[in-house]
Structure formats: structure tokens, C-alpha cells
Amino acid sequence: MIPVETLTALVRSYNPQSDAGLIEAAYDYARKMHAGQRRQSGEPYFSHPVAVAMLLAEQKLDDATIITALLHDTIEDTLSTYSEVALRFGEEVAQLVDGVTKLTNLELSSVENEQAENFRKLLMAMSKDPRVLLVKLADRLHNMRTIRHLPLEKQQRKARETMDIYAPLAGRMGMQWMREELEDLGFRVLNPEARNSIIRRFLTLRRETGDVIAKITDDIRTVLTQAGVEAEVFGREKKPYSIWRKMEEKKEGFHRLSDIYGFRIITHSVGDCYTALGAVHQRWRAVPGRFKDYISQPKSNGYRSIHTTVSGRDGKRVEVQIRTQEMHAVAETGVAAHWSYRDGERFENPFAVDPFRWLRAITERFEGQEDEEFLEHVKLEMFTDQVFCFTPKGEVVKLPRGATPIDFAYAIHTRIGDSCVGAKVDGQRVPLWTKLRNGQSVTIIRAEGQRPQPSWEDMVVTGRAKAAIRRSLRSEQRATQVRLGREIARVALERVGKKATDKALEAAARRLGLEEADDVLARLGAAEMTGKELVATLYPELLRDAALPRASSDTAPVVIGLNTGQVARPAPCCNPIPGERIVGIAVRGKGVVIHAIDCAELGAYEDEPDRWIDLRWSEGQARADxxxxxxxxxxxxxxxxxxxxxxxxxxxxxxxxxxxxxxxxxxxxxxxxxxxxxxxxxxxxxxxxxxxxxxxxxxxxxxxxxxxxxxxxxxx
CATH class of the missing domain: 3.30.70.260 (ACT domain)
Incomplete structure (x- = not known):
């Protein structure tokens, strides 16, 4: 188990003003509360909150977050209470511990409750203080690192939840290193054969080519030195899950992937970033279409960096990322940069975004939606990379990769999206399903009276556009259902000598437990209710008096060819009527079923000619029934x-x-x-x-x- 001295020393290394005594008190209190508890591995349970605290200390977070990590399971799993935590460690820590406890309760009840409803509550809790999420992510990371001790079924459930929820949340919060590790740990559980196969291919590649990373790193350093740029250079192999995902997306084998290695150049200034870019491009050939400038157009989570792919040593394609130290801090720690320290002081990173903004915006934007739709839209918001397009006035619109002109229109305003009839990209008319690329200029063509089409929902990728389209379609569908329902109500009531007045429909709504008359009409128009059922609701005595004609399946039509005592009934598959040729099929215990001579069902009886009975309709005036x-x-x-x-x-x-x-x-x-x-x-x-x-x-x-x-x- 990690001793408290190791933890406090790490915290003091970046925050000399840290209250080591309070951290030690939290350490001792949590150890006492968890005394006697064991993890699945057999280790003392307290080893887990200490490990979580160390993970957060490595991110240089404030004392309140570190203490929360130590105490995050006390209220849930021990005799500790909110009041006691607040008394000992302050109201701020108590609120953070309570927030993490609520998230854990949601997670534990996910078997009994819908995941979508829990996820909505999770985001609502995080929007109050994102440090709750930082503790929860560190908690999940340590649990995933030690997941092998759980039963296989529970491992798979936790791994899937990690891949679906926690890994993309870490990415959306800018904590890319954590997202990559969470994804890889989940990948190890869910698809171990694929992961092991990729690792074996890496080992084979190293034996064949040697240490390519060290060689390319040296090459880049030499080029930067010649250009007069002071910078750190790091190289790495991409994570197995990242490689597997690219193989799946591109439908290519491992040996054909061009960017299994990644390199980072960390400079001292923005100017040095562009100087380094020029030096790299002058030395190696840039791969067309693989350049992104996230410094001039940052991602919404605050990420800034230049990305380029070049043909490096021996023609191998490698990805190079170029950024400053401050940008690198945001790229690695994301929202954690808001509570981090540097040189003993709280460091205000100029590139870090407000962590509250996205969480609050997402909960407000999809407020009132069904839980399943909410989960779908938030996942779309979390999983997507971005492209940057321009309005005709030169304003930048950020969209997820794969976005279309319809997404662009809704990103500007819902009214513009609803009235979109076409689009021009870089001055050329394009279909609405066209996928937009970085740097394109988009002009939306509008028409008054235009409404979103059902097919649009399959064309868009943003949650905002999907929500607006569904909302409009539901409104339009209801209007259509009400209009059609009014016709059905009129016909049904006129047949019994009544009128479909507003008063009658309001009475029907009250009897059916609906709010208003339009609800009755909408149910009629949606075929959720028949005209007969409306009449039965308003005038049940008319049905008892048989005012509505009965279906002919309840009466035997007059036919010739039956033996004495035989009972015939029309087949529901073809409903034969007088004037068309008919044949009977004898059915034991059920008499004779009458079919039209061209009924497709008769093919089933071709091998049983003894059951066929020649019938014909009787002559004379038939009833209209x-x-x-x-x-x-x-x-x-x-x-x-x-x-x-x-x-x-x-x-x-x-x-x-x-x-x-x-x-x-x-x-x-x-x-x-x-x-x-x-x-x-x-x-x-x-x-x-x-x-x-x-x-x-x-x-x-x-x-x-x-x-x-x-x-x-x-x-x-």
C-alpha cells in the first residue's frame, strides 16, 4: 500500500502550500473507516482510494480533489456520514464526496435501471462541479487496471460501460491519455484475441526494422536544431485499440496502416510551432489531406495542436503533432488544468476551456427529451472529432467529422435548419448528404414553408440537428394525425347519426383519460384507436342496439353446395363475396371455410383433393353486409x-x-x-x-x- 508520506510528498512537489496535515488526517480517517474491508484481489480495500488519490496527484490537482479521492467511498461503504465528513474536512470536500457517491449509486443500480436515465443524472451531477468527474474517472481507471480479479461477466459489463461512457467522457473533457488507457483496458477485456494479435505484429515489426521510434526521433531533433527551434521530441507506438479501430474503419490490414507511430514536438512558443512545421515539411514530404491546424481553430474542449502526416525514414508514414508546453498540458490533462498547480501556484492555463460550459450546455440543450434520445445525442457529442467550415461572412462553424450541410444549417440556427432546401459548398451546388471537409465555405439555400424531411435524420450526425428534426417531425406528424383523425371521427359518428363536435370530442378525451380533444383525434389518426372505439366511448348504448353493422365473418353467407348441417364461414385471407368463384375446404370440427378460387392459401391443400367442396353463391339480391x-x-x-x-x-x-x-x-x-x-x-x-x-x-x-x-x- 502507498504510504501517506509518498502521497503528501508528491502533492508538495507541485504545491508547496498544500495542507499536508489535512491530507494525512483524511488518509488516517479513510483507513480507519475501511478497516477490515477487502477487494476481490484480497488486498485491503483502502489501497484503492489511495491509488485514486495518487492518480489525481500526478495530474497536479488541488488539495480538495486529493482528499475527496481518499474519502470517495467512505459515505457509501462505511459508517461515515456527510455531516461527519463536513465537520472534519469542510463543506467543499463533503459536497465533492457526496457527488462521487451519487455517481457510484447510479453505476451500481445500472442493472435495474435504464442506463440512459442514469447517464442523464450523471451529467447533471457533474455539471455542478467537474472535479466529481475527475475523481470518478480516476476511480474507474484504477478499477479497470485491476479488473482481472472480477468474475468474467462483471469484467465485460464494466468494460463495455467504460468504452461507452467513461472513455469518451474523458476524451470530451480533454484527458486524452486517460481516454486511450481506458479504451485499451476495455479492449483487453472485450476482444483479447484482437489486442494480442496487434501486439504480436508490433513485436514482429520491431524485430524486422529495429527501434524505428528512436531513429525517427533523432531525425526530427536534428531537423529542428538546424532550424534553430528549441523543443522536446517524443515518439510512441499507437495504442492497440487505436490501431484496431483504424483497421476496422479503413478495412485494411495491419501492414497497410500508414500511421501506427506518433511523434510530438513540444516548443516554447506558437511561432516555434509553425517554424517546426516548416522544417518538418521541408525535410519530409507531407501526405495530402492529412494536415490539421488546431492552433488557429481549436477544438471545443480546448485542444490546440498542429497535426501533419509525413513520409519519414524508409518511406514510413508517421503522424507528427506540434504544440507548446501550455497546449500540451491541456492536451494531456484537459479540464484538470483548471485545478492544477505550477511552481507552487494555481496555474491559469490560457488554453484551458471552461469545464462547466459543455456540461451545462449539453444538459440544457436536450432537456425534456426521452432518456434514450438524450443518451444517443450526448454520445454523438462525445465521440466526434471536428471539422471547421465557414459561413459566407467568414464566421467559423465547428462541426463533428462526417457532418453535412444540414448539420451546418442547424449549427447556425434551428430556423435556418428547418427551412433548408439546398446548399452550396465553395460556390458549387451539392446534395444535402455531402460530408463537409475542413476549410470549406458553406452557403445554405432556404425556402419559406420548407419543413424537415424524415430522411434528414439519417443524413445528420450532430445531436442538435437530430433533436431539432425529430421535434419538427413529431409536431408535423401530430398535426397530420389530428387532421386525419377528425375525418375518421366524422365518418364514424355520422354513421350512428351523431356529429363530431368539439364538445363530444372533449367528452371522449375525459372518459379516455386524455388531456384534450386533439389527443383523441391524434390517436385516431395514428391508428391507435378505431372509429368504433370512439363511438363505444361516447355512445355505448348504440353498439348494444347493433346500430353499427357487424362484420360478415360473424354471419354465414348463403351458398349452394353444402351438405345438410354443414356450417360455412368466409376465409379471412381472401374474404370472398358474391359474384366471384368460390370453393370450400372442409376443416374437422370447424365446418367449411370458403375461399375465393384465386386465393393463394389454396396452394396448401393441393395434395388433399378430398377436402375440396364445389360451392357457388345463391342467386338473388345479396345484402350489403x-x-x-x-x-x-x-x-x-x-x-x-x-x-x-x-x-x-x-x-x-x-x-x-x-x-x-x-x-x-x-x-x-x-x-x-x-x-x-x-x-x-x-x-x-x-x-x-x-x-x-x-x-x-x-x-x-x-x-x-x-x-x-x-x-x-x-x-x-
Whole structure:
């Protein structure tokens, strides 16, 4: 176990004003509280909070954060209380410990609760004081370093949670070194074969080429010395997970990857960064399309650096990052730079961003969304790298890699995104799905009355754009559902001699436990409720009096060819009606099922001719009580549904149900159940509907046509 003297000495090395006595008191208190507790490895449990405190001390953090690390499990796992911690170590530390405890409780309950809901609470807690997150990330890092002692199933669950949540959070907070280590530790658990394979390939490469990193590092130092630039140069192999991810993204083998080595040049000034860049490019050929200047256009998490890829020694491609000492501190520690020390003083790094800004913005922007959507959008915000594009006025818009002109439009303003109809990139008209690149100038073409299209959701990558599009589509869909629902309500109530007045619909809403009449209409328009159910809600006595016609499946049609005592019923797959040829299939215990002669279901009985019965309809005037289904594709425009319902009524056919099967911005497809006398009557109805200019297609609809997987035929 790490002794307290080692911890306090490390803290005093960067903060001589540190209160070593308070840190020692926290150390002793936590050791006493955790006495007798053991980790899965068998070690004393207290070794864990000390290790977490050391991780944070290595980041040169303030005393409150170090003490919080020592105490972070006391309130949760021991007899300690918030009041006692506040009394001994101050209110600031007590609040930080309480914040970490709440995050741990969310994590422990993630099996029982939705991960998305917990993640929303996690971000809300972090937005109050990001130091809570710093302690939690260090806690997770040490747990991942010692994860091998847990059962395999728990290892995999923790590793997946680390890859999905904690690693990208560390990256979004600017702590790139921690993100890389968390990803690699999770990769070791989730895909050990792939990780070991990459490590073996690195070993083979070293045997074949020697220490390439040392050679290239020396080359770079020589070039910088000749250019008069004082700088530190570091080289490294990329992490196994980083290599594997590139292999997956580019669909290339290890031997074809061009940037498995990375080098950093740390200078004393911004001017030296650009001088170093010129020296590197003068010595080695730059790889086109692999240059990024994050000094002139920083990332939103404060990251600043110049990235370039060159063909180095023996033609090997290597990535070179060039930055100043201050930029390097932000790149390594991210938001931790806000609480770090240098030369015994709190150091205000000019390149560090406000850690509160992103957390608060993200929680405010997606407030009120469903938990699953919130998690999706925040993940998008965390995982993405950035590109920088320009408005026609030269203003910079930061977007994630893979963003499209629609993302660009919504990044400027929701109103501009909603009314977007096209875009020009560098003066050329481009499709809206075009992926933007660094430095491009984008002009959005707008049109009044334009609304977001459903297809846009698949084109955008930013959470902001996705949220705005979904919000608009939901609003527009509801308006359409209300409009269609009003037509359905009118038809259903007129058939029983009633009117769909606002008062009647409000009464229906109260009885159904809905807030307003539009909620009833929206449910009707969304096929979540039928016209019959509306009538039953308002006038149940009319149903008891059989005011609504019954479906013909409840009555036996008059047919010739049955034996005495045989009962026949129409097959629901084809719903045969008088005027079309029919055949009966004998079903043991169920009488005879009547099919139309062209019904696809009859193929199941080809090898059983003894079950076939020759039937025909009786002559004479048929009643209009045979239910058939028709499918109508109509324009999505006001009044069209009403006209179709009127046309059906004019042909003396009753509508018993309407179900919308597909909704598009321009056309709707629906299935209507109607009662007709015979085939001639049905033909008149179809002809009348087909004549309407807003009807694209109308045809008889049979269940066998729509069901991809046919139900097993009844066997005798």
C-alpha cells in the first residue's frame, strides 16, 4: 500500500502550500473507516482510494480533489456520514464526496435501471462541479487496471460501460491519455484475441526494422536544431485499440496502416510551432489531406495542436503533432488544468476551456427529451472529432467529422435548419448528404414553408440537428394525425347519426383519460384507436342496439353446395363475396371455410383433393353486409380523406374501419374495411375512388398479399 508520506510528498512537489496535515488526517480517517474491508484481489480495500488519490496527484490537482479521492467511498461503504465528513474536512470536500457517491449509486443500480436515465443524472451531477468527474474517472481507471480479479461477466459489463461512457467522457473533457488507457483496458477485456494479435505484429515489426521510434526521433531533433527551434521530441507506438479501430474503419490490414507511430514536438512558443512545421515539411514530404491546424481553430474542449502526416525514414508514414508546453498540458490533462498547480501556484492555463460550459450546455440543450434520445445525442457529442467550415461572412462553424450541410444549417440556427432546401459548398451546388471537409465555405439555400424531411435524420450526425428534426417531425406528424383523425371521427359518428363536435370530442378525451380533444383525434389518426372505439366511448348504448353493422365473418353467407348441417364461414385471407368463384375446404370440427378460387392459401391443400367442396353463391339480391378490404394510396393533402369517405358513402357502401399502414410526407397508404353486396358493387366503389385525382392507387386488399410469413393452414 502507498504510504501517506509518498502521497503528501508528491502533492508538495507541485504545491508547496498544500495542507499536508489535512491530507494525512483524511488518509488516517479513510483507513480507519475501511478497516477490515477487502477487494476481490484480497488486498485491503483502502489501497484503492489511495491509488485514486495518487492518480489525481500526478495530474497536479488541488488539495480538495486529493482528499475527496481518499474519502470517495467512505459515505457509501462505511459508517461515515456527510455531516461527519463536513465537520472534519469542510463543506467543499463533503459536497465533492457526496457527488462521487451519487455517481457510484447510479453505476451500481445500472442493472435495474435504464442506463440512459442514469447517464442523464450523471451529467447533471457533474455539471455542478467537474472535479466529481475527475475523481470518478480516476476511480474507474484504477478499477479497470485491476479488473482481472472480477468474475468474467462483471469484467465485460464494466468494460463495455467504460468504452461507452467513461472513455469518451474523458476524451470530451480533454484527458486524452486517460481516454486511450481506458479504451485499451476495455479492449483487453472485450476482444483479447484482437489486442494480442496487434501486439504480436508490433513485436514482429520491431524485430524486422529495429527501434524505428528512436531513429525517427533523432531525425526530427536534428531537423529542428538546424532550424534553430528549441523543443522536446517524443515518439510512441499507437495504442492497440487505436490501431484496431483504424483497421476496422479503413478495412485494411495491419501492414497497410500508414500511421501506427506518433511523434510530438513540444516548443516554447506558437511561432516555434509553425517554424517546426516548416522544417518538418521541408525535410519530409507531407501526405495530402492529412494536415490539421488546431492552433488557429481549436477544438471545443480546448485542444490546440498542429497535426501533419509525413513520409519519414524508409518511406514510413508517421503522424507528427506540434504544440507548446501550455497546449500540451491541456492536451494531456484537459479540464484538470483548471485545478492544477505550477511552481507552487494555481496555474491559469490560457488554453484551458471552461469545464462547466459543455456540461451545462449539453444538459440544457436536450432537456425534456426521452432518456434514450438524450443518451444517443450526448454520445454523438462525445465521440466526434471536428471539422471547421465557414459561413459566407467568414464566421467559423465547428462541426463533428462526417457532418453535412444540414448539420451546418442547424449549427447556425434551428430556423435556418428547418427551412433548408439546398446548399452550396465553395460556390458549387451539392446534395444535402455531402460530408463537409475542413476549410470549406458553406452557403445554405432556404425556402419559406420548407419543413424537415424524415430522411434528414439519417443524413445528420450532430445531436442538435437530430433533436431539432425529430421535434419538427413529431409536431408535423401530430398535426397530420389530428387532421386525419377528425375525418375518421366524422365518418364514424355520422354513421350512428351523431356529429363530431368539439364538445363530444372533449367528452371522449375525459372518459379516455386524455388531456384534450386533439389527443383523441391524434390517436385516431395514428391508428391507435378505431372509429368504433370512439363511438363505444361516447355512445355505448348504440353498439348494444347493433346500430353499427357487424362484420360478415360473424354471419354465414348463403351458398349452394353444402351438405345438410354443414356450417360455412368466409376465409379471412381472401374474404370472398358474391359474384366471384368460390370453393370450400372442409376443416374437422370447424365446418367449411370458403375461399375465393384465386386465393393463394389454396396452394396448401393441393395434395388433399378430398377436402375440396364445389360451392357457388345463391342467386338473388345479396345484402350489403359482406366485408372486404381495399388499399388506397392517396395524396397527403387536406380534404382528400373526407372525399374518399364521401365517395364510398355515395356508392351505398359502409365503412367499418380505417387503418393507416404507411405515412410519407407526400402520400399516405391506408386499408379501409367496407361492406358491399357483391363484386359488382365493389367494382363501382373502386371505380369511384380511382377517379379521384388525388388517389394514386386503389385495389382490393387481401391478407394473403400482405403477410410475408403465411400462417400454418388449418389441418383436419
Amino acid at each position: 359482406h366485408v372486404v378490404r381495399i388499399e388506397v394510396t392517396m395524396a397527403n393533402d387536406s380534404g382528400v380523406l373526407g372525399r374518399i369517405c364521401t365517395l364510398i358513402g355515395e356508392q351505398r357502401a359502409n365503412i367499418t374501419d380505417i387503418v393507416f399502414t404507411d405515412r410519407k410526407p407526400d402520400f399516405f397508404r391506408m386499408v379501409i374495411d367496407i361492406e358491399v353486396r357483391d363484386m359488382e358493387h365493389l367494382t363501382h366503389v373502386l371505380t369511384a375512388i380511382d377517379a379521384d385525382s388525388d388517389v394514386a392507387q386503389v385495389a382490393r386488399f387481401r391478407q394473403a398479399q400482405a403477410v410475408a410469413k403465411r400462417t400454418e393452414p388449418e389441418r383436419g
